[in-house]
Amino acid sequence: MDSYEVLIIGGGVSGAALFYQLACRTDVSRIGLVEKHSSLAAVNSHARSNSQTLHCGDIETNYTLEKAIKVKAGADKVVKYAETQPDCDRILFRCPKMVLGVGPTEASFLRQRFTTFREHYPHMRLLEREQIAEIEPAVALVDGKPRPEEIVALGSVDQYSAVDFRALTKSFIHNATNVEGKVTEVHLETKVLAIVQNVDGFTVTTNKGELRAKAVVVSAGAHSLYLAQQMGYGMEYSTLPVAGSFYYTPKVLNGKVYTIQDDRLPFAAIHGDPDVIKEGVTRWGPTALVLPKLERYIGGTTTEFFKTFHLGVAAVMLRMLKHPTIRAYLIRNVLFEVPGIRRRLFLKDAHKIVPSLKLEDLTFAKGIGGIRPQVVDRAKKIMLLGEAKINPGTGILFNMTPSPGATSCLDNAEKDAALVLEFLSR
Numbered sequence: 001m002d003s004y005e006v007l008i009i010g011g012g013v014s015g016a017a018l019f020y021q022l023a024c025r026t027d028v029s030r031i032g033l034v035e036k037h038s039s040l041a042a043v044n045s046h047a048r049s050n051s052q053t054l055h056c057g058d059i060e061t062n063y064t065l066e067k068a069i070k071v072k073a074g075a076d077k078v079v080k081y082a083e084t085q086p087d088c089d090r091i092l093f094r095c096p097k098m099v100l101g102v103g104p105t106e107a108s109f110l111r112q113r114f115t116t117f118r119e120h121y122p123h124m125r126l127l128e129r130e131q132i133a134e135i136e137p138a139v140a141l142v143d144g145k146p147r148p149e150e151i152v153a154l155g156s157v158d159q160y161s162a163v164d165f166r167a168l169t170k171s172f173i174h175n176a177t178n179v180e181g182k183v184t185e186v187h188l189e190t191k192v193l194a195i196v197q198n199v200d201g202f203t204v205t206t207n208k209g210e211l212r213a214k215a216v217v218v219s220a221g222a223h224s225l226y227l228a229q230q231m232g233y234g235m236e237y238s239t240l241p242v243a244g245s246f247y248y249t250p251k252v253l254n255g256k257v258y259t260i261q262d263d264r265l266p267f268a269a270i271h272g273d274p275d276v277i278k279e280g281v282t283r284w285g286p287t288a289l290v291l292p293k294l295e296r297y298i299g300g301t302t303t304e305f306f307k308t309f310h311l312g313v314a315a316v317m318l319r320m321l322k323h324p325t326i327r328a329y330l331i332r333n334v335l336f337e338v339p340g341i342r343r344r345l346f347l348k349d350a351h352k353i354v355p356s357l358k359l360e361d362l363t364f365a366k367g368i369g370g371i372r373p374q375v376v377d378r379a380k381k382i383m384l385l386g387e388a389k390i391n392p393g394t395g396i397l398f399n400m401t402p403s404p405g406a407t408s409c410l411d412n413a414e415k416d417a418a419l420v421l422e423f424l425s426r
Protein backbone atom coordinates (compact mmCIF):
# COMPACT_ATOMS: atom_id res chain seq x y z
CA MET A 1 0.00 0.00 0.00
CA ASP A 2 1.46 3.43 -1.00
CA SER A 3 1.89 5.77 1.91
CA TYR A 4 2.34 9.57 1.81
CA GLU A 5 2.70 12.49 4.13
CA VAL A 6 0.10 14.31 2.03
CA LEU A 7 -2.36 12.86 -0.48
CA ILE A 8 -4.19 15.23 -2.83
CA ILE A 9 -7.44 14.14 -4.43
CA GLY A 10 -8.17 15.76 -7.80
CA GLY A 11 -5.88 16.45 -10.75
CA GLY A 12 -7.38 19.80 -11.78
CA VAL A 13 -5.53 23.10 -11.46
CA SER A 14 -6.26 23.36 -7.69
CA GLY A 15 -4.84 19.93 -6.81
CA ALA A 16 -1.90 20.42 -9.18
CA ALA A 17 -1.05 23.84 -7.69
CA LEU A 18 -0.93 22.35 -4.20
CA PHE A 19 1.13 19.38 -5.46
CA TYR A 20 3.63 21.90 -6.87
CA GLN A 21 3.54 24.10 -3.78
CA LEU A 22 4.29 21.18 -1.45
CA ALA A 23 6.90 19.56 -3.70
CA CYS A 24 8.82 22.69 -4.74
CA ARG A 25 8.31 25.14 -1.91
CA THR A 26 8.16 23.03 1.30
CA ASP A 27 10.13 20.16 2.83
CA VAL A 28 7.25 17.66 2.62
CA SER A 29 8.95 14.68 1.00
CA ARG A 30 6.24 12.12 0.14
CA ILE A 31 3.27 13.50 -1.79
CA GLY A 32 0.68 11.65 -3.85
CA LEU A 33 -2.06 12.89 -6.17
CA VAL A 34 -5.00 10.83 -7.42
CA GLU A 35 -7.18 11.66 -10.41
CA LYS A 36 -10.08 9.52 -11.55
CA HIS A 37 -9.84 10.45 -15.24
CA SER A 38 -7.08 9.21 -17.56
CA SER A 39 -5.67 12.74 -18.02
CA LEU A 40 -5.06 15.82 -15.89
CA ALA A 41 -7.42 18.81 -15.90
CA ALA A 42 -10.11 16.81 -17.66
CA VAL A 43 -13.04 18.56 -15.94
CA ASN A 44 -13.44 22.30 -15.12
CA SER A 45 -9.75 23.15 -15.53
CA HIS A 46 -9.82 22.07 -19.18
CA ALA A 47 -9.77 25.07 -21.54
CA ARG A 48 -13.00 23.89 -23.16
CA SER A 49 -14.84 24.05 -19.80
CA ASN A 50 -14.06 27.54 -18.48
CA SER A 51 -13.77 31.11 -19.75
CA GLN A 52 -9.94 31.07 -19.82
CA THR A 53 -9.80 34.43 -18.04
CA LEU A 54 -7.10 35.45 -15.61
CA HIS A 55 -9.44 37.28 -13.26
CA CYS A 56 -7.68 40.39 -12.00
CA GLY A 57 -10.78 42.24 -10.79
CA ASP A 58 -10.36 45.19 -13.16
CA ILE A 59 -13.08 44.26 -15.67
CA GLU A 60 -15.29 42.13 -13.39
CA THR A 61 -17.93 44.63 -12.29
CA ASN A 62 -19.50 42.03 -9.99
CA TYR A 63 -16.43 42.37 -7.71
CA THR A 64 -16.16 45.02 -5.02
CA LEU A 65 -12.79 46.81 -4.77
CA GLU A 66 -11.90 44.62 -1.78
CA LYS A 67 -12.67 41.39 -3.67
CA ALA A 68 -10.94 42.71 -6.81
CA ILE A 69 -7.71 43.41 -4.90
CA LYS A 70 -7.81 39.93 -3.35
CA VAL A 71 -8.38 38.23 -6.71
CA LYS A 72 -5.61 40.33 -8.30
CA ALA A 73 -3.14 39.08 -5.69
CA GLY A 74 -3.98 35.49 -6.73
CA ALA A 75 -3.69 36.34 -10.43
CA ASP A 76 -0.30 37.98 -9.85
CA LYS A 77 0.96 34.73 -8.32
CA VAL A 78 -0.03 32.80 -11.46
CA VAL A 79 1.75 35.37 -13.65
CA LYS A 80 4.88 35.32 -11.46
CA TYR A 81 4.97 31.52 -11.65
CA ALA A 82 4.28 31.23 -15.39
CA GLU A 83 6.85 33.87 -16.35
CA THR A 84 9.58 31.63 -14.97
CA GLN A 85 8.47 28.66 -17.07
CA PRO A 86 9.91 27.74 -20.48
CA ASP A 87 6.40 27.13 -21.83
CA CYS A 88 4.96 30.42 -20.51
CA ASP A 89 3.58 31.24 -23.96
CA ARG A 90 1.42 28.12 -23.84
CA ILE A 91 0.04 29.00 -20.40
CA LEU A 92 -0.55 32.77 -20.45
CA PHE A 93 -1.71 34.96 -23.32
CA ARG A 94 -1.57 38.72 -23.71
CA CYS A 95 -4.57 40.35 -25.35
CA PRO A 96 -6.67 43.47 -24.91
CA LYS A 97 -9.46 43.24 -22.36
CA MET A 98 -12.27 45.58 -21.46
CA VAL A 99 -15.61 45.84 -19.76
CA LEU A 100 -18.03 47.69 -21.99
CA GLY A 101 -20.66 50.16 -20.84
CA VAL A 102 -23.52 50.82 -23.25
CA GLY A 103 -25.83 53.80 -22.69
CA PRO A 104 -25.52 56.73 -20.26
CA THR A 105 -26.19 54.80 -17.02
CA GLU A 106 -23.54 52.17 -17.68
CA ALA A 107 -21.10 54.77 -19.03
CA SER A 108 -21.37 56.87 -15.89
CA PHE A 109 -21.04 53.73 -13.72
CA LEU A 110 -17.72 52.89 -15.45
CA ARG A 111 -16.39 56.45 -15.21
CA GLN A 112 -17.10 56.37 -11.48
CA ARG A 113 -15.50 52.92 -11.11
CA PHE A 114 -12.39 54.15 -12.90
CA THR A 115 -11.81 56.84 -10.26
CA THR A 116 -11.96 54.23 -7.48
CA PHE A 117 -10.01 51.43 -9.15
CA ARG A 118 -7.27 53.24 -11.12
CA GLU A 119 -4.79 53.58 -8.26
CA HIS A 120 -4.84 49.80 -7.73
CA TYR A 121 -4.61 49.00 -11.46
CA PRO A 122 -1.82 51.05 -13.04
CA HIS A 123 -2.52 49.55 -16.49
CA MET A 124 -6.22 50.33 -16.42
CA ARG A 125 -7.43 52.84 -19.01
CA LEU A 126 -10.73 54.60 -19.46
CA LEU A 127 -11.52 53.96 -23.12
CA GLU A 128 -13.72 56.38 -25.04
CA ARG A 129 -15.46 55.50 -28.28
CA GLU A 130 -12.46 56.29 -30.51
CA GLN A 131 -10.07 54.20 -28.42
CA ILE A 132 -12.54 51.32 -28.30
CA ALA A 133 -12.78 51.55 -32.09
CA GLU A 134 -8.99 51.26 -32.38
CA ILE A 135 -8.84 48.15 -30.18
CA GLU A 136 -12.15 46.50 -31.06
CA PRO A 137 -13.60 48.00 -34.29
CA ALA A 138 -16.52 45.55 -34.30
CA VAL A 139 -17.65 46.84 -30.90
CA ALA A 140 -17.61 50.53 -31.73
CA LEU A 141 -18.59 50.57 -35.41
CA VAL A 142 -21.45 49.31 -37.56
CA ASP A 143 -20.78 49.36 -41.31
CA GLY A 144 -17.80 51.63 -40.64
CA LYS A 145 -19.91 54.21 -38.74
CA PRO A 146 -20.11 54.74 -34.96
CA ARG A 147 -22.88 52.70 -33.29
CA PRO A 148 -25.68 54.98 -32.08
CA GLU A 149 -25.46 54.45 -28.29
CA GLU A 150 -22.97 56.09 -25.94
CA ILE A 151 -20.16 53.62 -25.20
CA VAL A 152 -17.29 53.68 -22.71
CA ALA A 153 -15.00 50.91 -21.51
CA LEU A 154 -12.46 50.17 -18.79
CA GLY A 155 -9.60 47.93 -19.71
CA SER A 156 -6.01 47.37 -20.70
CA VAL A 157 -4.24 46.66 -23.94
CA ASP A 158 -1.39 44.21 -23.52
CA GLN A 159 -1.62 42.55 -20.14
CA TYR A 160 -1.76 38.78 -19.54
CA SER A 161 -5.51 38.27 -19.78
CA ALA A 162 -6.09 34.69 -20.91
CA VAL A 163 -4.90 31.40 -19.44
CA ASP A 164 -4.91 27.79 -20.54
CA PHE A 165 -5.50 26.35 -17.07
CA ARG A 166 -4.88 22.83 -18.38
CA ALA A 167 -1.41 23.83 -19.58
CA LEU A 168 -0.85 25.45 -16.18
CA THR A 169 -1.93 22.21 -14.47
CA LYS A 170 0.51 20.16 -16.56
CA SER A 171 3.31 22.63 -15.81
CA PHE A 172 2.74 22.33 -12.04
CA ILE A 173 2.73 18.53 -12.26
CA HIS A 174 5.84 18.46 -14.45
CA ASN A 175 7.82 20.58 -11.97
CA ALA A 176 6.56 18.69 -8.93
CA THR A 177 7.39 15.26 -10.32
CA ASN A 178 10.94 16.36 -11.23
CA VAL A 179 12.07 17.39 -7.77
CA GLU A 180 15.08 15.30 -6.80
CA GLY A 181 15.06 13.38 -3.54
CA LYS A 182 11.30 13.48 -3.08
CA VAL A 183 8.54 10.98 -3.76
CA THR A 184 5.92 12.79 -5.86
CA GLU A 185 3.53 10.34 -7.49
CA VAL A 186 0.48 10.85 -9.71
CA HIS A 187 -2.13 8.08 -9.96
CA LEU A 188 -4.39 8.53 -12.98
CA GLU A 189 -7.60 6.55 -13.54
CA THR A 190 -7.78 6.20 -9.78
CA LYS A 191 -11.15 7.08 -8.34
CA VAL A 192 -11.48 7.72 -4.62
CA LEU A 193 -14.41 5.76 -3.26
CA ALA A 194 -14.08 6.39 0.48
CA ILE A 195 -11.84 8.13 3.01
CA VAL A 196 -11.54 6.84 6.57
CA GLN A 197 -9.66 8.51 9.42
CA ASN A 198 -7.50 6.28 11.66
CA VAL A 199 -5.35 7.05 14.69
CA ASP A 200 -2.29 7.93 12.60
CA GLY A 201 -3.82 9.41 9.44
CA PHE A 202 -6.19 8.44 6.66
CA THR A 203 -6.91 5.34 4.58
CA VAL A 204 -8.17 6.27 1.13
CA THR A 205 -9.98 3.52 -0.74
CA THR A 206 -9.82 3.76 -4.52
CA ASN A 207 -10.90 1.58 -7.45
CA LYS A 208 -7.26 0.40 -7.56
CA GLY A 209 -6.74 -0.37 -3.87
CA GLU A 210 -5.88 1.54 -0.73
CA LEU A 211 -3.53 4.50 -0.16
CA ARG A 212 -2.46 5.93 3.17
CA ALA A 213 -1.58 9.48 4.17
CA LYS A 214 -1.01 11.56 7.29
CA ALA A 215 -2.93 14.47 5.72
CA VAL A 216 -5.39 14.64 2.83
CA VAL A 217 -6.51 17.59 0.70
CA VAL A 218 -9.60 17.06 -1.45
CA SER A 219 -9.64 19.36 -4.49
CA ALA A 220 -12.17 17.34 -6.43
CA GLY A 221 -14.30 20.18 -7.80
CA ALA A 222 -18.00 19.51 -7.31
CA HIS A 223 -17.07 16.14 -5.77
CA SER A 224 -15.26 17.71 -2.82
CA LEU A 225 -18.52 18.26 -0.96
CA TYR A 226 -19.74 14.80 -1.93
CA LEU A 227 -16.61 13.22 -0.37
CA ALA A 228 -16.79 15.54 2.68
CA GLN A 229 -20.36 14.57 3.41
CA GLN A 230 -19.48 10.87 3.16
CA MET A 231 -17.27 11.57 6.20
CA GLY A 232 -19.96 13.63 7.95
CA TYR A 233 -18.31 17.00 7.24
CA GLY A 234 -19.83 20.05 5.54
CA MET A 235 -23.38 18.96 6.26
CA GLU A 236 -24.32 22.67 6.41
CA TYR A 237 -23.67 22.96 2.66
CA SER A 238 -25.15 21.69 -0.61
CA THR A 239 -24.15 22.16 -4.23
CA LEU A 240 -26.14 24.08 -6.82
CA PRO A 241 -24.54 23.03 -10.13
CA VAL A 242 -24.74 25.83 -12.71
CA ALA A 243 -23.61 24.81 -16.19
CA GLY A 244 -22.20 27.38 -18.60
CA SER A 245 -22.58 26.91 -22.35
CA PHE A 246 -20.77 28.81 -25.08
CA TYR A 247 -21.36 29.88 -28.67
CA TYR A 248 -18.88 30.48 -31.50
CA THR A 249 -18.71 33.06 -34.26
CA PRO A 250 -15.90 33.69 -36.73
CA LYS A 251 -13.27 35.98 -35.19
CA VAL A 252 -14.74 39.44 -34.61
CA LEU A 253 -12.91 40.43 -31.41
CA ASN A 254 -9.19 40.90 -30.77
CA GLY A 255 -9.45 40.44 -27.02
CA LYS A 256 -11.82 39.92 -24.13
CA VAL A 257 -14.92 42.11 -24.03
CA TYR A 258 -16.99 41.74 -20.86
CA THR A 259 -20.33 43.41 -20.17
CA ILE A 260 -21.50 45.04 -16.96
CA GLN A 261 -22.94 42.74 -14.36
CA ASP A 262 -26.60 43.28 -13.48
CA ASP A 263 -26.19 43.14 -9.70
CA ARG A 264 -29.69 41.71 -9.25
CA LEU A 265 -28.38 38.52 -10.93
CA PRO A 266 -26.20 35.94 -9.19
CA PHE A 267 -24.11 35.01 -12.26
CA ALA A 268 -21.65 36.98 -14.37
CA ALA A 269 -22.87 38.62 -17.57
CA ILE A 270 -21.75 37.17 -20.90
CA HIS A 271 -18.58 38.15 -22.70
CA GLY A 272 -16.87 37.47 -26.01
CA ASP A 273 -13.19 36.59 -26.45
CA PRO A 274 -10.62 34.61 -28.45
CA ASP A 275 -10.40 30.89 -27.64
CA VAL A 276 -6.90 29.86 -26.53
CA ILE A 277 -7.31 26.37 -28.00
CA LYS A 278 -9.23 27.17 -31.21
CA GLU A 279 -7.89 29.70 -33.65
CA GLY A 280 -9.92 32.03 -35.84
CA VAL A 281 -13.05 32.17 -33.66
CA THR A 282 -14.64 34.35 -31.03
CA ARG A 283 -16.19 32.41 -28.15
CA TRP A 284 -19.32 33.80 -26.45
CA GLY A 285 -20.80 33.01 -23.07
CA PRO A 286 -21.01 31.45 -20.60
CA THR A 287 -24.72 31.00 -20.08
CA ALA A 288 -26.08 29.87 -16.70
CA LEU A 289 -28.16 26.69 -16.60
CA VAL A 290 -28.98 24.82 -13.38
CA LEU A 291 -28.41 21.08 -14.02
CA PRO A 292 -28.67 18.08 -11.65
CA LYS A 293 -25.09 16.87 -12.42
CA LEU A 294 -21.68 17.32 -10.82
CA GLU A 295 -19.69 17.09 -14.08
CA ARG A 296 -20.95 18.15 -17.49
CA TYR A 297 -20.76 15.88 -20.57
CA ILE A 298 -19.49 13.07 -18.29
CA GLY A 299 -21.92 10.30 -17.35
CA GLY A 300 -22.81 9.06 -13.86
CA THR A 301 -22.71 12.23 -11.78
CA THR A 302 -26.48 12.78 -11.40
CA THR A 303 -26.77 10.21 -8.59
CA GLU A 304 -23.86 11.89 -6.81
CA PHE A 305 -25.61 15.27 -7.11
CA PHE A 306 -28.73 13.91 -5.45
CA LYS A 307 -26.61 12.50 -2.60
CA THR A 308 -25.53 16.06 -1.72
CA PHE A 309 -28.96 17.51 -2.47
CA HIS A 310 -30.95 19.10 0.31
CA LEU A 311 -34.27 20.92 0.40
CA GLY A 312 -32.25 24.07 1.17
CA VAL A 313 -31.14 24.04 -2.50
CA ALA A 314 -34.77 23.88 -3.63
CA ALA A 315 -35.52 26.79 -1.28
CA VAL A 316 -32.70 28.84 -2.85
CA MET A 317 -34.01 28.04 -6.33
CA LEU A 318 -37.59 28.95 -5.32
CA ARG A 319 -36.42 32.23 -3.84
CA MET A 320 -34.55 33.04 -7.06
CA LEU A 321 -37.60 32.12 -9.15
CA LYS A 322 -39.82 34.49 -7.11
CA HIS A 323 -37.67 37.45 -8.18
CA PRO A 324 -39.03 38.54 -11.61
CA THR A 325 -35.62 39.60 -13.03
CA ILE A 326 -33.86 36.44 -11.89
CA ARG A 327 -36.79 34.29 -13.06
CA ALA A 328 -36.68 35.84 -16.54
CA TYR A 329 -32.90 35.39 -16.62
CA LEU A 330 -33.05 31.71 -15.58
CA ILE A 331 -35.80 30.92 -18.09
CA ARG A 332 -33.86 32.72 -20.83
CA ASN A 333 -30.80 30.64 -19.95
CA VAL A 334 -32.83 27.42 -20.29
CA LEU A 335 -33.97 28.63 -23.72
CA PHE A 336 -30.32 29.25 -24.68
CA GLU A 337 -30.05 25.42 -24.78
CA VAL A 338 -33.12 24.75 -26.94
CA PRO A 339 -32.22 24.00 -30.57
CA GLY A 340 -34.27 26.04 -33.03
CA ILE A 341 -34.57 29.17 -30.85
CA ARG A 342 -31.33 29.33 -28.89
CA ARG A 343 -29.16 31.07 -31.49
CA ARG A 344 -31.74 33.76 -32.21
CA LEU A 345 -32.15 34.49 -28.48
CA PHE A 346 -28.44 34.50 -27.69
CA LEU A 347 -27.77 36.79 -30.65
CA LYS A 348 -29.79 39.54 -28.91
CA ASP A 349 -27.43 39.42 -25.91
CA ALA A 350 -24.30 39.23 -28.07
CA HIS A 351 -25.49 42.30 -30.02
CA LYS A 352 -24.73 44.41 -26.96
CA ILE A 353 -21.05 43.69 -27.65
CA VAL A 354 -20.99 43.44 -31.45
CA PRO A 355 -24.12 45.07 -32.93
CA SER A 356 -23.45 43.81 -36.46
CA LEU A 357 -23.32 40.08 -35.60
CA LYS A 358 -25.52 37.99 -37.88
CA LEU A 359 -27.53 34.89 -37.04
CA GLU A 360 -25.70 32.79 -39.62
CA ASP A 361 -22.40 33.63 -37.85
CA LEU A 362 -23.49 32.06 -34.57
CA THR A 363 -23.14 28.35 -33.71
CA PHE A 364 -23.81 26.59 -30.40
CA ALA A 365 -20.50 25.21 -29.08
CA LYS A 366 -21.37 21.54 -28.60
CA GLY A 367 -19.57 19.76 -25.75
CA ILE A 368 -18.05 23.03 -24.51
CA GLY A 369 -18.60 24.46 -21.00
CA GLY A 370 -18.27 23.08 -17.50
CA ILE A 371 -20.35 23.23 -14.34
CA ARG A 372 -19.86 25.83 -11.60
CA PRO A 373 -20.41 24.01 -8.30
CA GLN A 374 -22.01 26.94 -6.45
CA VAL A 375 -22.09 26.37 -2.71
CA VAL A 376 -25.41 26.72 -0.89
CA ASP A 377 -25.62 27.37 2.85
CA ARG A 378 -28.48 25.03 3.78
CA ALA A 379 -29.48 26.73 7.02
CA LYS A 380 -29.38 30.30 5.71
CA LYS A 381 -30.84 29.15 2.36
CA ILE A 382 -28.43 31.37 0.46
CA MET A 383 -26.00 30.76 -2.38
CA LEU A 384 -22.41 31.66 -1.47
CA LEU A 385 -20.39 33.32 -4.21
CA GLY A 386 -16.81 32.22 -4.92
CA GLU A 387 -14.74 29.47 -3.35
CA ALA A 388 -15.28 27.71 -0.01
CA LYS A 389 -13.14 25.46 2.17
CA ILE A 390 -14.11 22.90 4.80
CA ASN A 391 -11.43 22.44 7.46
CA PRO A 392 -12.55 20.17 10.29
CA GLY A 393 -9.09 20.57 11.89
CA THR A 394 -8.33 16.85 11.71
CA GLY A 395 -5.74 16.90 8.89
CA ILE A 396 -8.16 16.85 5.99
CA LEU A 397 -9.30 19.81 3.86
CA PHE A 398 -12.01 20.05 1.20
CA ASN A 399 -11.94 22.76 -1.49
CA MET A 400 -14.99 23.87 -3.44
CA THR A 401 -13.91 25.97 -6.37
CA PRO A 402 -16.40 27.85 -8.53
CA SER A 403 -15.02 30.85 -10.46
CA PRO A 404 -12.50 32.43 -9.93
CA GLY A 405 -11.10 29.22 -8.45
CA ALA A 406 -8.65 28.59 -11.27
CA THR A 407 -7.13 32.08 -11.04
CA SER A 408 -6.82 31.67 -7.26
CA CYS A 409 -5.16 28.23 -7.52
CA LEU A 410 -1.71 29.25 -6.22
CA ASP A 411 -3.12 31.58 -3.59
CA ASN A 412 -5.31 28.76 -2.31
CA ALA A 413 -2.45 26.25 -2.57
CA GLU A 414 -0.33 28.47 -0.30
CA LYS A 415 -3.14 28.55 2.27
CA ASP A 416 -3.63 24.77 2.08
CA ALA A 417 0.11 24.12 2.33
CA ALA A 418 0.31 26.28 5.47
CA LEU A 419 -2.62 24.39 7.05
CA VAL A 420 -1.10 21.01 6.10
CA LEU A 421 2.35 21.94 7.47
CA GLU A 422 0.81 23.15 10.69
CA PHE A 423 -1.05 19.85 11.00
CA LEU A 424 2.01 17.70 10.19
CA SER A 425 4.08 19.55 12.81
CA ARG A 426 1.69 18.67 15.66
Ligand SMILES: Cc1cc2nc3c(=O)[nH]c(=O)nc-3n(C[C@H](O)[C@H](O)[C@H](O)COP(=O)(O)OP(=O)(O)OC[C@H]3O[C@@H](n4cnc5c(N)ncnc54)[C@H](O)[C@@H]3O)c2cc1C
Binds near residue numbers: 034053054190223
Ligand atom coordinates in the same frame (compact mmCIF):
# COMPACT_ATOMS: atom_id res chain seq x y z
C1 LIG B 1 -18.33 28.02 -17.40
C2 LIG B 1 -17.18 28.27 -16.48
C3 LIG B 1 -16.35 29.36 -16.68
C4 LIG B 1 -15.27 29.59 -15.80
N1 LIG B 1 -14.40 30.58 -16.09
C5 LIG B 1 -13.33 30.80 -15.29
C6 LIG B 1 -12.38 31.78 -15.63
O1 LIG B 1 -12.45 32.41 -16.67
N2 LIG B 1 -11.35 32.00 -14.77
C7 LIG B 1 -11.23 31.29 -13.60
O2 LIG B 1 -10.30 31.55 -12.85
N3 LIG B 1 -12.11 30.32 -13.27
C8 LIG B 1 -13.14 30.05 -14.10
N4 LIG B 1 -14.02 29.04 -13.83
C9 LIG B 1 -13.80 28.24 -12.62
C10 LIG B 1 -12.66 27.25 -12.84
O3 LIG B 1 -12.90 26.48 -13.98
C11 LIG B 1 -12.54 26.36 -11.60
O4 LIG B 1 -12.47 27.18 -10.44
C12 LIG B 1 -11.31 25.49 -11.63
O5 LIG B 1 -11.15 24.83 -12.85
C13 LIG B 1 -11.41 24.50 -10.49
O6 LIG B 1 -10.29 23.67 -10.51
P1 LIG B 1 -10.27 22.40 -9.58
O7 LIG B 1 -8.98 21.75 -9.76
O8 LIG B 1 -10.65 22.82 -8.20
O9 LIG B 1 -11.49 21.52 -10.10
P2 LIG B 1 -11.56 20.61 -11.42
O10 LIG B 1 -10.81 21.21 -12.53
O11 LIG B 1 -12.99 20.30 -11.63
O12 LIG B 1 -10.76 19.32 -10.98
C14 LIG B 1 -11.26 18.43 -10.01
C15 LIG B 1 -10.68 17.08 -10.34
O13 LIG B 1 -11.07 16.16 -9.33
C16 LIG B 1 -11.28 14.91 -9.97
N5 LIG B 1 -12.11 14.07 -9.11
C17 LIG B 1 -13.41 14.27 -8.75
N6 LIG B 1 -13.83 13.26 -7.94
C18 LIG B 1 -12.80 12.42 -7.81
C19 LIG B 1 -12.62 11.20 -7.12
N7 LIG B 1 -13.63 10.64 -6.42
N8 LIG B 1 -11.43 10.56 -7.19
C20 LIG B 1 -10.39 11.10 -7.90
N9 LIG B 1 -10.51 12.27 -8.59
C21 LIG B 1 -11.69 12.92 -8.54
C22 LIG B 1 -12.00 15.29 -11.26
O14 LIG B 1 -11.92 14.26 -12.21
C23 LIG B 1 -11.23 16.54 -11.66
O15 LIG B 1 -10.16 16.27 -12.53
C24 LIG B 1 -15.07 28.75 -14.68
C25 LIG B 1 -15.91 27.63 -14.50
C26 LIG B 1 -16.94 27.39 -15.40
C27 LIG B 1 -17.78 26.17 -15.21
